[in-house]
Amino acid sequence: MEVEDQIGLLLPLLANGEEDPSVAAIPIFRGFNSVGRSSNLVVEVSSSALEMEISVTGSSSISIKSGSSAKIILSSQSKSPLRAGDIVEGDRFFKFMLCSSLKGKAAASQSDNVLASNKRKRQIEDDEAFARALQQEDMATTVHSKNTRGGEPENSKMLQSSRSPCGFQLLRVQGLPDWANAGCVRISDVIKGDVLVAILSNYMVDIEWLLSACPLLRSIPQVVMIHGESNVSQLQSVKPSNWLLFKPRLWISYGTHHSKAMLLVYPTGVRVVVHTANLINIDWNNKTQGLWMQDFPLKSMTGITTASDFENDLVDYLTALEWSGCTVDVQHHGQMKINASYFRNFDFSNAAVRLIGSIPGYHSGPQLNKWGHMKLRSILKEEKFDKKFQNSPLVYQFSSLGSLDEKWMEEFSSSLSEGSTLDGRRLGLGEAQIIFPTVEDVRQSLEGYRAGAAIPSPAKNVEKPLLKKYWSRWQAEHTGRSRAMPHIKTFVRFRENALAWVCLTSSNLSKAAWGALQKNKTQLMIRSYELGVVFLPSMLSKFKNRYSCTEDLPLINENEACKTGAPNVKLYTLAATESMDEEEDTNAKIIRLPLPYALPPPRYSSQDEPWKWDKQYLHPDVYGKRWPN
DSSP states (O other): OOGGGEEEEEEEEOTTSSBOTTSOOEEEESEEEEESTBSOEEEEEOTTSSOEEEEEOSSOOEEEEOTTSOOEEEOTTOEEEOOTTOEEESSSEEEEEEGGGTTTHHHHHHHHHHHHHHHHHHHTOOTTOOOOOOOOOOOOOOOOOBOSSSSOOTTHHHHHTOOOTTSEEEBOOTTSOHHHHTTOBOHHHHSOSSOSEEEEEOSSBOHHHHHHHOGGGGTSSEEEEEOOOSOHHHHHHHSOTTEEEEOOOOOSTTOOBOOOEEEEEOSSEEEEEEEOOOBSHHHHHTSBOEEEEEEEEBHHHHOOOSOOHHHHHHHHHHHHTTOOOEEEEETTTEEEEESGGGGGGBOOTTOSEEEEEEOSEEEEGGGTTTSHHHHHHHHHHTOEEOGGGTTOOEEEEOSOBOOOOHHHHHHHHHHHTOOEETTSOBOOOOOEEEEOOBHHHHHTSTTGGGGGGGSOOOHHHHTOGGGGGGEEOOOOGGGTOTTSOBOOOEEEEEETTEEEEEEEESOOBSHHHHOEEETTTTEEEEOSBEEEEEEOHHHHHHOOOOOOSSSOOOOOOHHHHTTTOOOEEEEEETTOOHHHHHHSOTTEEEEEEOOOSOSSOOBOOTTOOBOOTTSOBOSOOTTSOOBOO
16 A cells, blocks of 8 residues: 555544544545444545545444534444544544645654564564565554454453463553453553663664653653664664663574563662563554563562572573663662663562573573573473373464474474473473464454564465464454454463463564574574563462562562462463363462463364465455555
């Protein structure tokens, strides 16, 4: 779609008539535009852009206010002209504005989306060096608010109370019904409070959007952006004066800095966030995404002097970035030297997760098990699991597919199949399934074919015969996200809706991200920087949610926290039924993790075709568009 196809915007308003910065504007293009929580609002724009008409197709009603005229109420099947400056009132207030009155903002936004598409392409460059000049794709993203289903599922109450005690949450998706966004977060819910220093790690960064979505970033004394962008001069031109930029060195070609994390330093603690979203508007509003977040106090507050596994892994990762740090003068706190070793000041002994990082390089000897899938293998190898997880299935769920072969798939499966039962028997290999959107999923998604620009997998990788046995459907009815295409990445071992462990990560399924063994399995080669966390029953059995950087919670004494002993923890999805819970040990502590998709995932049918972003699709999407358009 060309930039000139956009006619205007529906600008979100607060009740007082001012623009609402927390909600993204909805672009309006020539032709058919479908918006509204249940796709009940249609805006028809003629090719001349001089005649616009708004209509209601669902059971809800809206009102149109044009200047000083009285409101016009539109109910099902009714229509009304739409003019610049009109106020549209439904579940929210919107003001319709023509592009000509927006002083180029809409065109600039479209241009940014085209740049974002080009950056996505670099993400698929893996250790097969397959990156070549792919077809330019338009990533213009209309935010269309269409619910994934008509009613609220029976188990939605679990999502509504799903502010996970271990910090795993989904991001909000614009336009979903309230029940589907309950317990989910915006970026302003994460970066808040008296932040002294913010270290933001990511691949793609839109500073202007980030400042509009989280204005606090303008006033934090020091913001450090560790990024993977190629156009550093553009970032320099728009960054505030309190920001520093750092791009880690890529030691091996075709790698990226792909890690997505935040370290927020507060007066008495630090907030650690590991997530899956680029720092761009579409990732935080239109996609299925996830994050883990936990606050940790200063060691001086807890009396802890030793280093935990989490602390060592975090400091090792930060050290490997080769960031020299910075010195910050903070009012009432004096001068602070922030670098990797600074984070040894915090007590991470209560971490709910283990950290899994990837660092570019050739890793051997004691470094062999330190990064990538070998790190996950070494952690799982030490873990004990319920006997029901023997030979249980694996799920690989991601948004970009590397160039893979049978040898590597077996290597990766071996790492993820590690672990033993409580009586010492090995879990054994699990049959893996790949959850990946079909062409039809993308076509009918909230964004239509435009969602496919963020699933950058070329046909040469997707169409390999070895993958056919793995393909499984993206279905997320119980979280309302079947039509919100996934950018989240999760790797899971499960039995029905019971979970042995869950890994939430920035890593896609590629050798570049997870690493590939070389030299008779004595060396691991990794191309990209990645970061993830793994949720384990053993970690969560010791976990006490005892400290907050932004809420006034009492700090639990370590000795007092241990009096109750470690509970027997069982992990489940939100879709697990009460009858499943009752079958378990009555003394067990049940923790439900908000995995957005259904388990076990249904296999592809003979009609299903995995999405390939460099193919042509002529069957129009839900907005009447073809791919590429």
